[in-house]
């Protein structure tokens with residue numbers, strides 16, 4: 001990371017085996033799932049835009065581990081990971097990518113529009129910045145009903161120069177809404193680096209502007225993410241105070257499958273250097289060294305995840321395409 | 337029944353629905369303390385308090401998005417646009433979020449939201465405050481669009497819109513807020529979305545018109561009656577879904593049609609309705625469908641120019657005469 005982080009690295013203490021297993025499993029699930037999706041894309045089984053979050057898994061896994069199942073999450077088009085670790089069935093997520101009827105959205109949403117009501121996953125939104133006001137609205141509804149859930153809203157650094165980022169942060173702060181804003185700062189919006197987009201590149205500082213707690217977070221360290229999000233969730237749950245977290249991370253792949261090299265706007269050296277901080281390897285090593293996980297545990301996780309993802313692909317492949325009549329269903333709410 | 341203004345009818349609809357359903361709330365600029373830029377929400381803050389009558393800063397995209405997000409998880413927001421011209425700042429939220437979420441989620445997240453406020457020509461408000469905004473919305477699958485012309489419809493349609501499980505764009509008119517009429521005080525009275533009303537029965541020609549244009553068409557019809565021309569007036573009330581059945585039934589009876597709209601005519605509601613009539617009832621027509629539309633120009637400020645921009649009673653009457661005397665049948 002180019003910028004130094006203010007907080008200390010997480011100690012890795014107080015981490016029990018179950019949690020370690022879960023965090024590692026969630027991160028590997030995202031990685032393997034997306035590797036398989038990339039293969040399927042190359043074979044023409046997935047179309048359109050496919051954005052991978054490989055390299056950024058620690059943010060989704062760490063943040064989600066600090067949530068209750070009835071908390072909400074909402075995200076961008078780079079949301080496979082957020083959706084999977086929120087609890088969605090990988091088979092149905094893959095079927096959605098394949099455009100099949102058993103997909104979460106019956107194949108009508110695709111990779112960029114994953115929704116899973118059962119797990120309070122509010123989507124996959126592909127207009128940069130547009131889902132931030134929606135997150136504030138969900139926070140508004142939680143408060144309106146006197147609930148104690150929170151909503152986590154993931155967005156990219158590319159949303160920060162958009163007006164809706166500022167409108168949403170202002171409203172959430174003004175009205176004290178239980179929103180945890182998580183900017184996944186991977187330093188690029190397509191090919192535009194932070195420096196070319198923002199007059200203030202320390203994104204977390206916008207939290208100061210809107211009078212809310214804010215901090216930069218090492219987005220490659222799943223425990224640091226978990227810790228920061230847990231504190232933010234606590235504030236949101238108990239004081240209805242929103243927080244802006246800037247998770248500094250990096251995408252190892254291109255912007256989408258149509259930018260495979262991802263290298264015209266950044267150097268190979270930079271990409272290689274960042275890959276040294278692979279969040280999965282970092283955490284795996286730490287957990288092994290600390291003795292909370294054994295090699296065998298790690299291998300078993302790998303194997304289980306591989307099986308799960310293979311099964312997801314087989315399921316997606318076997319699922320039928322939507323019937324022609326589906327074109328016209330769900331335009332409006334279908335009568336019960 | 338009671339006689340009240342269009343404004344009071346809207347206010348009553350909001351009150352009744354808010355009393356009936358605690359999930360209904362109003363959000364927008366100046367809706368609370370100021371009691372509404374056009375006083376539609378007068379007294380609501382007093383009755384329902386700031387939790388349910390929510391004043392916002394000037395952030396149309398932001399607070400419309402808040403409404404959509406709240407609707408996704410089950411609340412029933414009524415978002416007020418101070419005027420619909422400002423809805424352009426929220427157009428992305430309306431078109432890309434509200435209209436699409438149910439579809440993109442395969443039916444998991446519907447959006448029961450009403451976005452309401454005045455739109456269309458007013459009095460010397462010039463180019464940025466007088467636009468007929470419905471065209472921006474009825475093109476979009478997933479949105480319903482309502483234009484209520486009378487106090488009774490204002491109440492009954494707003495209540496239906498609030499109870500609808502989908503996004504409804506509800507465009508009122510500054511020029512109609514003071515119009516008085518009979519309004520049902522029955523809290524269960526509804527006007528269903530998607531049903532046109534025959535405002536005046538006639539046998540020679542069908543005029544399709546809504547909002548201020550409907551009233552001008554009525555005046556033209558009165559005048560033409562003296563010349564022995566019997567005009568039927570159909571008010572679509574809901575533009576999406578459009579009740580083409582009622583329109584076509586009327587045209588089959590009269591064999592002639594004139595469509596009136598306040599906005600510029602190019603690819604407007606008139607084009608759509610004229611096409612529907614041509615496709616469905618071509619053989620019934622004794623004359624080509626005529627359109628009377630706003631001029632293809634921004635709304636000017638000067639009173640003299642403003643008069644030229646929007647269809648007048650005279651223009652409507654001329655078009656009706658022309659259609660009636662076409663092919664020498666009269």
Ligand SMILES: Cc1ncc(C[n+]2csc(CCOP(=O)(O)OP(=O)(O)O)c2C)c(N)n1
Nearest residue numbers: 078126127128156157158159186188189190
């Ligand atoms: C409003 C809008 N403008 C432009 C785009 C095209 N676009 C898609 S992704 C993207 C970059 C966004 O970058 P960032 O927010 O940093 O997220 P990341 O892709 O890095 O995860 C752009 C410009 C869009 N989808 N929406």
Ligand SMILES: [Mg+2]
Nearest residue numbers: 156157188189
């Ligand atoms: Mg980015």
